[in-house]
Amino acid sequence: MPTYKEALNVHEDYALNNDKEPSAIRLLMLHISGYSGADFLSHQDEPMDEAKYLKFRKMVDEYVIAHRPVQHITECETFYGYRFCVNHHVLIPRFETEELVGYLLDLSETYFTKTDTPLHLLDVGTGSGCLAITLALENPRIKAQATEISPAALDVAKRNADSLQADVLFHEGNLLDPVLGQTFDILVSNPPYIPNKEVLDPLVKDHEPHLALFGGEDGLDFYRAILKDAERILNPRYIIAFEHAYDKARELKKLCKKYLSDVCIIQKKDMQGKDRMTFVLKKG
Ligand code: GLN
Numbered sequence: 001m002p003t004y005k006e007a008l009n010v011h012e013d014y015a016l017n018n019d020k021e022p023s024a025i026r027l028l029m030l031h032i033s034g035y036s037g038a039d040f041l042s043h044q045d046e047p048m049d050e051a052k053y054l055k056f057r058k059m060v061d062e063y064v065i066a067h068r069p070v071q072h073i074t075e076c077e078t079f080y081g082y083r084f085c086v087n088h089h090v091l092i093p094r095f096e097t098e099e100l101v102g103y104l105l106d107l108s109e110t111y112f113t114k115t116d117t118p119l120h121l122l123d124v125g126t127g128s129g130c131l132a133i134t135l136a137l138e139n140p141r142i143k144a145q146a147t148e149i150s151p152a153a154l155d156v157a158k159r160n161a162d163s164l165q166a167d168v169l170f171h172e173g174n175l176l177d178p179v180l181g182q183t184f185d186i187l188v189s190n191p192p193y194i195p196n197k198e199v200l201d202p203l204v205k206d207h208e209p210h211l212a213l214f215g216g217e218d219g220l221d222f223y224r225a226i227l228k229d230a231e232r233i234l235n236p237r238y239i240i241a242f243e244h245a246y247d248k249a250r251e252l253k254k255l256c257k258k259y260l261s262d263v264c265i266i267q268k269k270d271m272q273g274k275d276r277m278t279f280v281l282k283k284g
Helices: 004-017 022-033 037-043 050-064 070-074 095-111 130-138 151-164 221-230 249-259
Strands: 076-079 082-085 119-124 142-148 168-172 184-189 234-243 263-269 275-282
Touching (some): 004 022, 004 050, 022 037, 022 050, 022 070, 082 151, 095 234, 095 263, 095 275, 119 130, 130 168, 130 184, 151 168, 221 234, 221 249, 249 263, 249 275
Parallel strands (some): 119 142, 142 168, 184 234
Antiparallel strands (some): 234 275
16 A cells, blocks of 8 residues: 555646646545644655545545535535534635634624623524634634524534534524524624626536525625614624625625614725625724
């Protein structure tokens, strides 16, 4: 049997020769080996056992030949250092969304300074649960609830909350509907934001749920629907945090001003320099 390193090198080349990402092969190898990044280096010259090698080969072909996303093959993705289960019912958590979490954690600490009071947070369209679960785990003041229209996605989110031991209250239903009658300090959402007619990479279009991807003709339908009712479920002093498409910052700012008055709007770029996040702050 080849060593871990030999098997990795050969299959990274195999991916490259087929116009696929060698970094994906490394992820598959780490998954199969069961070692974390640093441990892998100290074991890489050991021979693989046959069962692991055969499983690795099979997974490589699912990626290179069958064009499945790596995260669907391993059934997991790391988000903000936590391991989330994913499948074809949920959007695979993205790096950009980790940045939304980071900014929102900082903002909520500086905006709600009475540190002994809970912060009631709502995640709208939670998918895998990555936003609500991570925010609840990272700040014990946060009492998180989340809504999701897809029962199959909600199932994934609940399993993730269980395995990560996060205390999140999940509701099945559309956008804000399940929580009308309650009030929150923070509303966070990464809603489906791709315009319906946009041409997508087949790796995304053929595998990730369209319900989680497409946001109407201009991609802004869900922001409109959320903003229209947002103040019904928000306390007088609040934060709204949205992720959005790189080319929609100006339009989204306009929408926020249309539906909300006396608010301060802060827009941030992601690590790739693309407009990606909008925060709305109301003094109350
Ligand atoms: N909130 C989830 C995420 O950030 C799901 C987003 C979605 O389905 N559009 O990954």
